[in-house]
Amino acid sequence: MPKAQRKAQMLDVAERVFAERGYLAASMDEIAERVGVSKPMLYEYYGSKEGLLIGCIHRARTDLLERTQRAIAGATGAEDVLRLGLLAFFRFIAEHNQSWSLLRQEAAVTVPSAVEEIEGIRRQQTDLIAAVITGFDRDVDAIEAEAFAEIVVGSTERLALWCERRPEVGPELATDYVMEVVWRGVAGRLGG
Amino acid sequence: MPKAQRKAQMLDVAERVFAERGYLAASMDEIAERVGVSKPMLYEYYGSKEGLLIGCIHRARTDLLERTQRAIAGATGAEDVLRLGLLAFFRFIAEHNQSWSLLRQEAAVTVPSAVEEIEGIRRQQTDLIAAVITGFDRDVDAIEAEAFAEIVVGSTERLALWCERRPEVGPELATDYVMEVVWRGVAGRLGG
DNA sequence: CCAGTAGGTTACTCGAAGTAAGTTACTTGC
């Protein structure tokens, strides 16, 4: 099997095993066995257990960014950007809860570098949102825009977790909830 | 040394070591050595590495709940409860960043049961907030109140993390940011 | 048909979680 294909297959299996067992309890031996390959191959391609985890996270990150950007491409204004972006996020995690469980703490992410990687994903989200807010009102304080962006990301992530306990709340309703609270708050603050 | 005192001392050391190294990299041997005791004592009192972590989290949880309840005891209304509660939280983490790092993902919490324990802390917060919201407006949908509570907790936690990168933003300003966005959003929604 | 290399394996080391079997010293009943 060619290298690229094998690497992708390893990520598929690793993502599933990490999600099933949690990072710590997942063993490289099991991943190797389920890939149908011997352990040193994993080390050949990903260097370490941590490296394999980073690989999984990185792929999820790329995927999420790509989807979000596509979703907000045709937005008609700041509010619309925020709404479409939120919806894209909630849909991403609804469809990909395998990768999503790598991004929330329940996957039991362990290693500092992995946390940095995940923080990078959030940073990419907050940067986007801060830019939207600043675009909406150029007079807003930069640090305040940052704070608002963090609030949006925090709300969203938390609500996504909550949605798992509330299957009746789908991506659309979740988006509505966040928009109702946060947009009203941001717009009220900035507009007034 | 009496058992209770030794147990408390173990939590102190463990909290510090977990925060310094992360859960995975922290070794029971090191914790035992820094306590000035042999490893089986840790196992005698906490059963496992995971049990020791749970002990740390549990103590932080108890402490946080106690402080929050004291803080909101003299509140004059729903908005005041929310504000005082937020302030208590931000102050707690400003003072106790040792325990706080156990509650955020950077401590690299690993084990499913630990995550459950941490989720329990959040649940205790969301329950409190949902009750406040319901108290503010009895006509509000129960599930919507839950969603709002999750939004508040998510915002708050995220903003707390952000504050670490922004030392100039103290507990008071952080509270203002959350209140400005979220309360305006909640009050707007419920009042209108 | 030989050389080089991509893709792979077996069989180890080593570090850290967890444990079995004891030891010391202090209290308590007689």
Place this chain on the structure above:
DNA sequence: GCAAGTAACTTACTTCGAGTAACCTACTGG
């Protein structure tokens, strides 16, 4: 004042899983 019990503690292991060294096999190009 001393035997008995027990609370606090230790040494010396086992086990399991991450990571590695060294070796193998088959295909491709000259």
